[in-house]
Amino acid sequence: MEALQRVFGKNAAYYLIGPAAIWLAVFFLFPMLSLLTTSLSDPATGSPINGYTLTWRVQNYVEALGDYWPYMMRSLLYAGIATILCLVLGYVLAYAIAFKAGRWKTVMLVLVIAPFFTSFLVRTLSWKLILADNGFIVNTLQTLHILGEDGRLLATPFAVIMGLTYNFLPFTILPLYTSLEKIDPKLNEAAADLYASPFQRFTKVIWPLSLPGVVGGTLLTFIPATGDYINASLLGSPNTQMVGNKIQQLFTTAGDYPHAAALSVILMVIIVGMVLVYVRRAGTEELL
C-alpha cells in the first residue's frame, strides 16, 4: 500500500477500484441508463433511426403492462414449471454424479456441458424435428392412443416447456453438483449411525446442505427462462407466446423501442422482486 501511495498519492484506493468502476459503467450502467431513458421517451416523435428524446412518458409502462400482462403471466408460469422440472431432473443427476459416479464423474460432467458445443438455436431446432407431427414420437404416441388421431406435440405449451427444461437443465445441474459435491459422505454415514432412515438422511442432512445449490440453480434457470423467446417461437404457436416474444416483436417488427424498453424494465423489476423474496425465504441471503 505504501509503495502504491508513493506512485498515486493519497488517493491510491480510488485508482485501484478504477478498472472495476469503468467495467461496470461500460457494461452495466450505460446500457441500463439507455434502456430507462428509452422507456420514458415518446414513441410518436422518435424512431429507431433518428433516436428518441426523453419526455418522461410514464404512460409507456401503463400501456405495456395493460396490453401484455397475459404474456407476462404465461412467461412466469412456463418458466416456473420448467424450473421445477429442471430441479427434479437435475437434482437426481447431480446427486448421482457427486456420490455414485466414481471414476465416471468427469465423463458425466463433460456430457452435461457437451450440448453447449452446439448452438442453442440449432439444438432447439432439432427438437422441432423430434416433436414434428409426422415424427417418430408423435406417431408412436398416436399408435398407443395416448395422443388422438390429429393430436400433436409441436406448437403446444408442452413443447415450449419441454424446450425450456431441456435448454436450461445444465444451468440447474452445475450449481447443484457443486453444492452436493462439497457434502462430506461421512455426514450421510453419521446420520445413518444416528438412526436416520434413508429418507430422513435426505430431508435432514443432504437437502439442507444442498440448499445453496438449489437456490443458485433455480435462479440461473428461472431468470433466463422467463425472458426466453427462442423456445416459444420455434416450438410454440401464437397461443404460447411469452413476454420475450413480445419484447422482440416490439423492438424488431414494430420498431416501437419505448414500449419494448418499458416491458423489459417491468420484467426485470418483477424478477428482481421475486428473487429477493425467494432468497430470503430459503435462508440463503449470503448468496446475494
Add this chain to the structure above:
Amino acid sequence: MSLADQARGDLKLTGLHKRYPNGFVAVESLDLVIPQGSFFALLGPSGCGKTTTLRMVAGLEEATKGTIHIGDQDITHAKPYKRPVNTVFQNYALFPHLTIAENVAFGPKRRGAKDPAADVKEILALTELTEQAGKRPAQLSGGQQQRVALARAIINRPDVLLLDEPLGALDLKLRRAMQLELKRIQDEVGLTFVHVTHDQEEAMTMADTVAVMNKGRIEQMGAPYDLYTNPHTTFVANFLGRSNLIKGKVVGREGTGADAVVKVDMHGTIATIKASKVHTTSDEGWVGIRPEKVLIQPEGQTIDAPGAALSGAVVVDASYIGVSTDYTLRMPWGQEITCFEQNTGRRGGLIPVGTKVDVSWRPEFAFLLDSAQDVEAGLEED
C-alpha cells in the same frame, strides 16, 4: 436414571470376515468378546483391518462371513440406523448446518423423542459444552468438536460406543487432555467403548484391554501391562513400544512350575528367561528386552543385575533428552541395541561415545520369541 442401566450385554464377534470385491482380505476370521462396560482398544498400523472391523460393527460395512452379537441379539445384517451402536467418527462428521444442541438432539429425534431438551442439557453439561449449545460446529475448536461428536453419540445410550481414531485430529497436548476426559466420561456412563487407534500410547493409557491387530488378525490381546511386559510376537514387541531382539539358541530348560526357566545362548553369553515368557518351541529364538530395562556400566564397574553381563559393547551414540538418555550400543557381533537410562544423577554425566561398556538386565524382564518371525515386523516405516 443412570446411563449405565441401559447397557445389555457383551459384544461378540464370531468368525468375522471381510473380503473386498478386489480380493483384499481386510479382516480374517476374527473372534472377539468385548465384555459389557469395558474400555476396549483395537490397536494396529493403518491397513490392519481395525477400522473395517469397527465399520462392520456399526453396520457401515457388510461382513462377508461371521456374525456380530450384542448379548443375545444378532445384529450382523441389521441396518446401521437400527443398531444399538453409535460411532464417534474420525473427523467427527458433525452436521455443519445444525447448532451444537441440534447436532446432539439428532439421534433422539430420529428415534421419536418428543422433547429431548432435558437430555441434551444433561449431556452438554457432562461434556462441558453448555456454553456452546447455540453455536455451529465451525465456530468450535478441535477439542470442543470432539466433545460434540462424543455427546451426539452417548446421548443415545447405545449398548456399544465405537470411537474411530477420535483424537487423531488433535494436537499432542489437547490429545492428552482429551484422553483423560474420555476415560472420565466412560467411567461415568459405563457404556462399552470400542476404541480404534494406531497410537499405542493412547491405547495403553485409556483401555482396560488392548487387542493388537496386524494384517486382519489379532496378534495378541490383554491388559496393557501384560502386552508390554510379555509380548508373544515380534510384531507386538516392536509395535507396542520398542524392543531389542537378539538372536539366541536354547541350551537348556530348568525348574518346574512358576520357577521354570529356559537358558539361551546369546553369542556366547547365557541368558535366563522365565518359561512363562517363552513363546517358541524351536531351538532358536529372539531374546527380547525393552530398552529401559537394559542396564549399562563402563567396563570394569559392577552392574546392579543378578544375570549374566554381555561385555565388549561400545557406545556409538548418546542422545540426551532431559529426563533420560538414549544410548545406542554396538555389540561385539555387530548388532546395535538401544538403552534408555533415567537421568537420576547417579552417574554424574553422560557416558561418552566410544566408551566400552558392559550390558545386562534383570532376567525376569526378558522374553523369547519365535525365530521364524520377522525381526522388523511392526517397526514403523516412516
